[in-house]
Amino acid sequence: MDRLIQGYREFRARRWPEEHAHYAELAKGQSPQYLVISCCDSRVDPATIFGVRPGELFVLRNVAAIVPPYEEGGGYHGTSAAISFAVLALEVRYIVVLAHAECGGVKAALDRSLAEPLPFMSEWIGLLAPAVERCGHAHGERQFAVEREAVRLSLERLMTFPFVAERVKAGVLSLEGARFGIADGKLEVLDQARGQFRAVD
Numbered sequence: 340m341d342r343l344i345q346g347y348r349e350f351r352a353r354r355w356p357e358e359h360a361h362y363a364e365l366a367k368g369q370s371p372q373y374l375v376i377s378c379c380d381s382r383v384d385p386a387t388i389f390g391v392r393p394g395e396l397f398v399l400r401n402v403a404a405i406v407p408p409y410e411e412g413g414g415y416h417g418t419s420a421a422i423s424f425a426v427l428a429l430e431v432r433y434i435v436v437l438a439h440a441e442c443g444g445v446k447a448a449l450d451r452s453l454a455e456p457l458p459f460m461s462e463w464i465g466l467l468a469p470a471v472e473r474c475g476h477a478h479g480e481r482q483f484a485v486e487r488e489a490v491r492l493s494l495e496r497l498m499t500f501p502f503v504a505e506r507v508k509a510g511v512l513s514l515e516g517a518r519f520g521i522a523d524g525k526l527e528v529l530d531q532a533r534g535q536f537r538a539v540d
């Protein structure tokens with residue numbers, strides 16, 4: 340914990356004097372324009388990658404940045420609850436599904452034995468099965484192909500949420516996909532008209 344306390348002290352000493360007015364404004368309420376759905380991976384911090392300040396992104400992180408299918412009824416729908424809050428209460432304008440290279444969740448989807456010893460994980464990672472199937476004959480790096488296909492799958496599943504589909508059709512909500520390279524620090528964005536990822540200049 341010492342490392343974190345030290346980091347907090349640096350935040351208070353260096354950042355707080357410059358940022359306190361911004362935080363005072365944020366204390367009145369948040370109105371982020373973006374919901375970013377990202378992996379829990381420690382190497383992929385959306386605020387760092389997109390260079391934004393506190394208050395700009397509503398961030399939902401789970402293993403492999405997965406959007407589950409829309410389901411009614413019981414259960415602890417943590418991911419769906421966050422999507423509901425972002426879309427209906429905060430009225431975000433964009434939902435960005437952010438995948439990344441070397442994703443351990445995708446690795447586990449390709450080798451199910453990796454997830455088996457971990458409680459909860461097999462079922463969760465099983466949600467990627469359609470993306471793995473679609474990449475059955477992928478050339479080159481299969482892991483990378485599934486990382487990208489998982490983004491397409493999550494975007495499709497977002498459209499099964501009635502309140503998401505309604506707002507997309509009304510033109511007040513856009514769904515976007517992206518993937519961060521980690522080693523090369525490069526971002527690629529899904530060109531939905533062409534169905535392909537393109538590196539950002």
Ligand SMILES: [Zn+2]
Binds near residue numbers: 379403443
């Ligand atoms: Zn990951």
